[in-house]
Amino acid sequence: MDVTILHWLQRIGWSAFTWALAGVLLVNMVAVVAFLLRRERSLVNAWTGPVLAANIVLIAIGIGVPVVTSVARLAILGMRGVIPSIAFSPQ
Template sequence: MDSFALTLGSFAETMFRWSALAFLLINGSAAAAVFLTRDRSLVNRWTARLVAVNCLLLGTGVAAPAVANAMRLVVSAVSVSQSLPIKVAVE
């Protein structure tokens, strides 16, 4: 169970990292395209799509790690290795 919890934690970190990288690449390439072409119609055509992609990346970058970390906490809480030993006093 501990390895499963560690896997969930690494999955959360990986999801955030890939989402942040995709966010930077997509928005950086959009900004570069606008500055290089100096075409205002490019902004008007692509703004709605960029906002949708940014919302999707925000969802995967924040929500997926939050859910994975919550699952990791649940797994750690119910894991047998996390339980305390019960000491019974025999008289």
């Protein structure tokens, strides 16, 4: 059972990282394209805050979720030594 959970946690961590990276790239590409099409300084002033906030949230998700899932995986691996029955639980 723990092997299934370990693989699931690893997939969730990498999926969160991949989607967050794609989100950061998408947000920044939209901002650059909008600026290049309009060429207005007011657009940059208006969009800096929301684009920065979106980047911060996406980066926090992209780093935070993999860290949390890695810590959970390490905790499960650590419990294997303490609780021997966790390694071979019947399904």
